[in-house]
Amino acid sequence: MATRKNLLLDTLPLLFICFAAVLGIYALGNYFQDTITRNRNLPILEIGAQVLPLEYDNDLPADRISIDLPTYFGTEAATDVFRARRGAEPVGLIFSPVRARGYNGMMELAIGVRYDGTLAGVRVLEHRETPGLGDQVHQDNTPWILGFNGRSLDNTPKDAWAVEKDGGNFDHISGATSSQRAVIRAVEFTLNQYRANRDTLY
Ligand SMILES: Cc1cc2nc3c(=O)[nH]c(=O)nc-3n(C[C@H](O)[C@H](O)[C@H](O)COP(=O)(O)O)c2cc1C
Numbered sequence: 001m002a003t004r005k006n007l008l009l010d011t012l013p014l015l016f017i018c019f020a021a022v023l024g025i026y027a028l029g030n031y032f033q034d035t036i037t038r039n040r041n042l043p044i045l046e047i048g049a050q051v052l053p054l055e056y057d058n059d060l061p062a063d064r065i066s067i068d069l070p071t072y073f074g075t076e077a078a079t080d081v082f083r084a085r086r087g088a089e090p091v092g093l094i095f096s097p098v099r100a101r102g103y104n105g106m107m108e109l110a111i112g113v114r115y116d117g118t119l120a121g122v123r124v125l126e127h128r129e130t131p132g133l134g135d136q137v138h139q140d141n142t143p144w145i146l147g148f149n150g151r152s153l154d155n156t157p158k159d160a161w162a163v164e165k166d167g168g169n170f171d172h173i174s175g176a177t178s179s180q181r182a183v184i185r186a187v188e189f190t191l192n193q194y195r196a197n198r199d200t201l202y
Helices: 002-051 144-148 177-201
Strands: 064-070 076-086 089-101 106-114 119-126
Touching: 002 076, 002 089, 002 106, 002 119, 064 177, 089 119, 089 177, 106 177, 119 144, 119 177, 144 177
Parallel strands: none
Antiparallel strands: 064 076, 076 089, 089 106, 106 119
16 A cells, blocks of 8 residues: 555656646747747738838738739739738738749749839849849849839839830849849839729738
8 A cells, every 4th residue: 555655656746747848848839839920920021111111000911812913924823912001091012922034034022012002112032133134133232123112103104114225214234134124014014903903902
């Protein structure tokens, strides 16, 4: 009998350790789940701070729809549209990724559009353009892409959506014309899609 009691006393600490371990694993799981969710959301929040630096109060990463945004090449690929709102008021949208066929392959862009159809920001997310040539369209290399800020279909006529070399309004970077054309056409195309589908997108 005494041996049985001793056995129980001996296993109590072990039971306690097991219980604590299970609790610990559960807590860690919750913590990491939280971190994973936050990390997954981080990119669009980081991108959003650049392409849509406006005030909104909704959960931007969650307020998302996926659309088939046909590019001007006639291909279709899913693009996410993140909707920024303030109360019930629409603030702007982020289209990401928007694809543009560059000199060396597809480039991916993030495009922020204010509710009124004005560009709030454009950034290159991915590209394979040549270093020193086409990669000059990337925000880390030149400020060229900032030239889209504030432009809209209303303040930039159709012919002006081109580099100066082609008779348009956008600065020309020597050796990067094809890359620039791709970005400009993709941005203009997105604005046209926005204008045609604004109510549906919100
Ligand atoms: C190896 C190589 C890589 C090139 N990479 C690019 C590029 O990334 N983007 C681009 O627009 N043009 C690229 N080009 C094309 C030339 O830069 C371009 O056709 C030529 O320099 C004309 O100059 P422009 O861009 O000022 O019109 C490349 C050409 C070569 C030979």
